[in-house]
Amino acid sequence: MVSLRRTARRLSGGLRMGRRHLLRAGTAVVAVLGVLVWWLVPGGTAAPSGTVTFATGVSTGVYARYGSLLQDRLHHELPDVQLRLRSSQGSVQNLDLVTSGKASFTIAASDAVATYRDRKEPGADRLRACARLYDDYLQLVVPAGSGVRSAKDLKGMRVGVGQERSGVNLIAGRLLRAAGLDVDKDVHTVHQGIDRMPDLLEKGKIDAFFWSGGLPTAAIENLSARTNIQLVQLGDLVEKLHALEPETRHYRAAVMPPDAYPAIQQGEPVDTVAVANLLVTTDRTDTALTEGMTRAALNSRDRIGEKVHAAQKVDRRTAIYTAPLPLHKGAQHFYRSVKP
Numbered sequence: 001m002v003s004l005r006r007t008a009r010r011l012s013g014g015l016r017m018g019r020r021h022l023l024r025a026g027t028a029v030v031a032v033l034g035v036l037v038w039w040l041v042p043g044g045t046a047a048p049s050g051t052v053t054f055a056t057g058v059s060t061g062v063y064a065r066y067g068s069l070l071q072d073r074l075h076h077e078l079p080d081v082q083l084r085l086r087s088s089q090g091s092v093q094n095l096d097l098v099t100s101g102k103a104s105f106t107i108a109a110s111d112a113v114a115t116y117r118d119r120k121e122p123g124a125d126r127l128r129a130c131a132r133l134y135d136d137y138l139q140l141v142v143p144a145g146s147g148v149r150s151a152k153d154l155k156g157m158r159v160g161v162g163q164e165r166s167g168v169n170l171i172a173g174r175l176l177r178a179a180g181l182d183v184d185k186d187v188h189t190v191h192q193g194i195d196r197m198p199d200l201l202e203k204g205k206i207d208a209f210f211w212s213g214g215l216p217t218a219a220i221e222n223l224s225a226r227t228n229i230q231l232v233q234l235g236d237l238v239e240k241l242h243a244l245e246p247e248t249r250h251y252r253a254a255v256m257p258p259d260a261y262p263a264i265q266q267g268e269p270v271d272t273v274a275v276a277n278l279l280v281t282t283d284r285t286d287t288a289l290t291e292g293m294t295r296a297a298l299n300s301r302d303r304i305g306e307k308v309h310a311a312q313k314v315d316r317r318t319a320i321y322t323a324p325l326p327l328h329k330g331a332q333h334f335y336r337s338v339k340p
Contacts, residue, residue, distance in 0.1 A: 048289040049080035055088050055097040055106035057166075058193040062214035062308055063090070063107050066133075069304040069311075070297060077296040081289070089193060090166030092116065095280070099123025104285050105293055109136055109167040109212065110276045111250040114324045118247060123282070129322030130279040130294040130331045134214055134310035137256055138171060138273040141201065141220060142208040144228035150236060151179035158188045160197040160209030168194075171275070172210040174248060178240035198223035208232075212275070214310030215260040224263045231256065231264055235271025250324075251275050278322055283329075290330025298334070 054071070057063030064087065071083040086103055088094050091112035097103040099122060110132075117124045142148045148157075154176070161176075162168030169191065176183050183189060190197075190206050197209040198219050211217060223229060238253045254274035258267045279297055281290055298316055305312035320327065320335055327335075 046288075047080060048078050048286060048292055051082045051084050052105065052289065052293075053084045053086050053097075053103040055086045055094040055103035057088055057090050057094070057107070058163075058195045059087060060195045060217075060219040061090075061193075062136075062217055062310060063094075065218070066107065066214075066304065066308050066311060069307055070300060073300040073303060074293075074296045077299065078289070078292040081292070088165075089163035090168060092167060092170065093165035095121070095124075095127070096165065098280060098282055099126060101284075104289075105130070105279065105281050107133065107277050108280050109171075109250075110278055110322075110324065111247050112167045112170055113278060113280065114247040114250055115170060117324060126282040126284060127325055128281055128283050128285075128290075128328035128331075129325035130281060130290060130328055131297055131314070131319040132322050133277045133279055133297070133319075134308075134313045135254065135274040135276055136167070136212045137215055137254060137260075138175065138234050138275075139211045139213070139217070139220065139256075140175075140208060140232040140234055141198075141211065141223070141229055142232055143201065144230045146207070146230070148208060148232050150232065151175055151234060152181065154179070154208055155181055155186045156188075157207040158190055158205070160190045160192050160200060160206050162210065162212075163191055163193045166193060168210055168212040171212050171251075171273075174241060174244055175210065175234060175237055175273070178237040178244060194219045201229070202227050214277075214308060215256060216309065221261060221263075224261060229264060231261065231270045231272075233271045234273050238273055241273065278325060280325065281328055285328065285330070287328075287330040287333065290328045291333045292330075294328075294331045294334045 054067050056067035067085045071085060074081060074083050088097060091108040094106035094108050095116045098106050161172035173183050181187055194211050200206045201209055235253055241248045241251050251273050254272055256270040256272055258265050258269050298319060301311060301314040316338060
């Protein structure tokens with residue numbers, strides 16, 4: 001009887017040991033599969049696919065050109081993603097499109113982003129950055145021989161200041177105030193974009209226009225081929241700009257090099273103001289998708305830079321400086337993966 005009990009205990013213990021070994025083996029298999037999934041698919045999620053909307057800007061601006069070139073290169077990083085481009089009035093509307101979910105990615109000037117956040121626009125707290133891209137240069141264009149030597153000389157003139165929800169409209173208002181002009185009383189503002197302002201200037205329907213964009217902007221190059229124009233320096237406004245309001249800290253003194261617009265500048269640099277552009281999304285955008293988009297933007301620098309010269313300035317070392325926005329988690333993954 002005792003022998004039978006001992007035998008039963010041994011069988012029972014063996015069964016329990018067998019179950020424990022099976023459980024341990026099963027757990028190990030699951031862990032290995034988990035590591036393989038994490039290694040094969042960034043972030044441990046399915047590879048991004050489908051159509052993604054990218055908000056750009058007016059058709060003749062640098063944002064639109066940059067978006068088109070990025071669209072051509074994206075398939076190398078995200079072969080299953082189709083990038084759909086959507087035109088807009090510029091930075092402010094771009095932020096509207098992203099925060100409302102009508103676009104997943106966009107480009108916006110850092111001063112426009114700061115203003116958007118400070119005004120607590122809907123969804124502003126969800127904005128995230130992928131990269132600092134290239135700088136926009138403020139360009140004040142007038143007919144050659146107009147006598148305009150600085151922004152303060154625009155008093156009483158018809159001045160193109162960009163469309164209502166554009167980044168240039170935001171900056172133009174600040175530049176005029178820094179020049180001591182009342183936007184509502186001292187100038188006749190015309191709210192048109194870079195797709196219309198050159199033609200209006202050529203026909204004498206406006207006396208000057210502001211533009212904020214990468215160098216060179218095709219619409220200004222094309223205008224210089226049809227009529228004589230000049231670029232007015234804005235460098236004397238930098239200190240006054242910084243004294244206006246907190247968001248103006250994103251502007252910096254800059255110089256347009258002589259070869260930015262050779263036909264206009266005749267070998268002379270132009271002192272002006274510059275502001276950084278950011279590649280923007282929201283915290284709701286998929287991590288793997290954002291990582292891939294960031295990688296595509298950084299890895300495409302040279303190819304895009306052949307067509308958009310400003311894009312040659314994109315650099316992994318500076319791309320992480322995206323104030324006033326924090327980096328998206330997907331962008332963080334990318335920068336960590338390429339860290340020396």
